[in-house]
Amino acid sequence: MPLQPNKLQLARKLYREGVEKKDSMLIAEGYYEYGKLYTAASDYLTAKRWFIKALRILETRGDSYELARLYVRLGDMAMTQAHYHESVRNAHHALAIAKRSHSNKALIRSFAILARIHERNWVGESPTNTGWPTSNSDSALYYFRKVEYLAYRLNDPMEVAHVKQDIGNQLLSRKDPRALAYLTTALSIANQQKQADRLPMTLSVASAYLTFDQPDRAWTYIMRAQRLYDEKYTNVYYWQVALEHNYIFFY
Template identity: 30%
Template sequence: MTRFKIIFFVGLALFCSLLTYPQTNTKTTEERIEYANALLKEGTLKKDSSILAEAYYLFGKIENGLGHSEKSLEWFLKSLRIVEKRQMPFEEGRLYWQIGGLAFQNGQKEEFERLKLKAKEVFIKGNSRKGLQQFYPELVENFDNTNQKDRAVILIQKANSIRPTNPDSSLVIFDKAIEVLKGYENEFFTLSNAQAGKAEILASRGIFDQAESLLNELTSRMSSSLGGNPTFRAIVYNSWYKYYQHKNDYKNALEYLLLLIEEDKIIFEADRNGALSKLKIEYETEKNELTLKENLAEIRNQKIIITIILIGLVIAVCLIFLFYYLLNSRAKTIKTNNILIKEQNHRVKNNLQLISSLINLQKEKVTDAVSQRALEDTQFRLESMAILHRQLYDGKNAGVVNLKKFLTNVIEYALNSFGLKEQVEIIENLEEIELEPDKAIALGLIINELITNSCKYAIPFSKNPQLKFELTKDVDSLITLSYADNGPGITKKEGYRNGFGMELIKMQTTQLKGKLKIDTFDKFYLTISFIK
């Protein structure tokens, strides 16, 4: 018998810390985590902050139950930030109470009292009867409309709190709670808590028959759905253990203690699995939050890029409109200038024709052959300029002259003027070159003088008269005009060497900033080179 007592008390010492069980919660830790996680997903999906606040609150309670006060505080504060904004008095006061409990666990009694008072103020200010019923039952005992089921829960909490110091009052309160709960068919777990508390008080007083009757009623519920709940079974085994302990029946007490230990193992395993599930959920939650942050950062970057692109597009569109406006204005200006230039060239052409007509009238009145020849030469020179202005006026581009077309017209007019077009062989190699009008006039005058010179001093002395013209431009924009006839050369043209025609050619070459070269005296061959 002595050996049996030693084993019993050793077992009692080892497991006395496991003998206090939740009085109202029927769910295992794993089930509570799954429920809280389901609320978290629902709140995230619906974007409902009140659901998220409830999920955070439940996670805080779970962490507190597992002894993780810091994690618990983090969840409670996340929930509190939401309920304060949404003005939810019951949830807000409940959170202050829970945070105060954490402060009490850490030895911060003043902070605990302050937060408890804060919770009370929130309940009263928000007229939260539910909060007062749950946390301050003494303030609502006289409310006529208090929910009886909630009142029974409050009574059980109050009875348990005063049982060690005032078992008589505790027994009366347990009876009240039992009487209330018998009217509710689905509150067997809460009723069992009240009956277990009453049975322990009766057994401690030696009223074993009534205590045993209550415990038998508890045991009968093992065959119901409650029997599958390890917490309920632990309450039943704990109640029998204490019953036999008070009867000094240590054999049966040890038997129920061993059963209690087995239930503790099941509860511990469930809590361990729940903790693992919780850690997994936290890992997945943090992983999802990290992914969400990365996605948000990517979205922000995309928004910045899109904003920059839109700004760039707006700037580009503005530049396009500006460019179009400037281009349109320039086109109008160019068109106006072309009209003005053509009008000017037309007037110059008319004036040149008028001057040519006046010279022609004067020539008919002059009887001196030398004077007539001088007037004819002047008329030829004027006609060269008239041809140029006629081409400028008739052409599409009033700012440049097509040299090939211009020089061909000058050559044709000069030979027609002497009546030698059909008698002279023209050899042309003229490239398509465009030149500004001032330089084109200079070339026209030079060609006119050269043809006039050949018609006077070369063609009359040649059986098969030829005139060669070559106009080229190299990659450096150097334009070269070559002219040759098959006459006797300058040796027979001494009068021309120092005449007005040669002086005019030299003057026009200087105007072109070009170089004049006569290569041979057997046949007349002249080149003029200048930069375009």
């Protein structure tokens, strides 16, 4: 997919500022943004190269939120590519760093990726299936509840919204009616904050209404998601796929 111009501009800006100021942390942040840029374009090999460049700088500076965040990104990218063992390894690296650095923000990210690893059914994604588990909804919820507790402690509206969405999706997988309340609350917060996360949260609400046999209400949210996508995210392959899945589910 094409690179997103706004993200490219940000990565270049951070890198140039870092070089001009001889600030290695700014340079590492630029590398990190380049990694995110190429991840969004589904060019995972190039993304990983940029993340590794950032890692080489950050690891010399010891444990930090930024270092834990980077390992979460590496774990998430490995999970996207169905690399189970690599994803687990990076997630546990992130959690260990988060604990040593006493960063609640890093703990939130680390617990969240561990929850996503547990909620995924990995069987069938490996030729041998050796050591590849099935999904574990209880473990996923366990980690999401940890995230929820920390999000309220930080008093961060968007962290609360994210974990409400995660818990809602987990409940939705069980066809638990409480899912709708969690998902609509998450979307309401995102709308109030005018955050980009409105797109996936809108799709989650649509999925919930489809699951509970309310297609008319679901269609309203699918259309809202389509408008958001057309306005801002036409170069983001991941959201295009998510939107198409909702159309499939609806029809």
